[in-house]
Amino acid sequence: MKKAENMENYYKYIYAAYKLGSFTKAAEKLYVTQPTLSMAIKKVEDHLHMPLFYREGKSVTLTPVGKLYIKSIEKMMSIETDLQAEIRDIERLETGTVRIGGTQYINSCILPPVIAQFIQRYPKIDIQLKEQEPSKNLTDLAKGKIDFCCNAGTIDIPDLKKVPLFQDQIYLAVPDAYNQPDWLPWELDLEGPPWSEPKSIPLSDALFQLPIILLAAPSNLQACVRNAYADAHRQPHIVLQAEQQETSLQLACAGIGAAFVGEQMLRHRKPKAMHIYKIDHPSLRRTFYLLTNKKRYLTKAASAFVALWKKTAGETLRQ
Incomplete structure (x- = not known):
């Protein structure tokens, strides 16, 4: 000894x-x-x-x-x-910590109701919530600095286990100044009953010529949008770049240009005086994955949070 x-x-x-x-x-x-x-x-x-x-x-x-x-x-x-x-x-969740890595989109639009339920069930568990770029979340996960994170896109890292959590449609939000009267049949009603699958607006020159507020790189949403334009052999007419979806949506609401925004952002913000359209392209529908590190022990507290998130994902996203 x-x-x-x-x-x-x-x-x-x-x-x-x-x-x-x-x-x-x-x-x-x-x-x-x-x-x-x-x-x-x-x-x-x-x-x-x-x-x-x-x-x-x-x-x-x-x-x-x-x-x-x-x-x-x-x-x-x-x-x-x-x-x-x-x-x-062994203390049966009487103490412990859950360390979550999220983005602004996940932390503001997806996680709040899940965290609220978890705190109600396990009031003695400490929650540490990081808000950072997806790449930083992956780095922290690999180093054991967080227990799990939620990212979209292609993630081919052998040591990470990924489980599909939810799908997110990317919509086009157009302010009044740039909206076209003949687009009305394809407009999504944000104030109506729970969303059904909206019709996709036909592609047109007017649509491609819209001034766009796009997220700055590196961004999964930006990559999705650029892929959709590239498949149509077009380039987006970018008038401004923003760091966060929330910012791009607010800039669009001010009439500066149109913005591509995730479904959950629209569900939670329901922006006024904006016209929302779905463009039918596979790149504009992305899957978010719950990621854990295969080589790290996932604590009981973190496992309980993951289980709750998986269970409530569907109902939470449809509220």
Whole structure:
């Protein structure tokens, strides 16, 4: 046991020196003397017959062997984190954390009713909600910084498990200034009864010539729209680019141009004085996936949230 405790201390010393770039700073942080820390690291280096650090004055940097050693320490830290998570699950969801990675679209239009139900069922579970780009969500998921996320589009990452959650039609929202009277038969009534499948508006030059407010790259919605235009051998007439769908919709409502907007945004916002049309193209209907990391332990709290989301997805999206 004594040897195990010593090794645990050695790992702490080495990792702190790596993080702080200094034996002196590491010793101060860990409340040990600098000679104690230096001797411990030297013992490990002697055991390996290789140095872990380059000593450069008061600074230290990793050698190639040191980089391998740090990688192994981080693996052990990850295993320890997973172990502690599993142990906490024994407490039957009395404590725990759910870490969700979402986009502005998911967090504002999809998740609120699910989170509300979850909090009502499990009031002692802490929810951490991140709002960031889809690519950052995937990176955080791979690193174990979040438990799951919801992304659209093609996702071919071997370590990620994806489950289809819902489909989202992308509609064209046109302000009064650019609407055409002969388009009326294909207009979607946002205030009417629950949406049935609307008729698709026929493609025309007038439609393609609309000034468009498009989401900036990288964006799944932008890629979908560009694919639809490319298949028609056209280029969108972009007058402005926005970072979020909410922004593009509000700009369209101000009469600056038309905007492509996801179905759930329209259901929740129901913009006034806007004319909504469906364009029949496979790229404008996308699937959102619930993504988890196959190599990471999914806590009981996170599993409970995922199960609730899957169960309520259909009814939530049709409210």
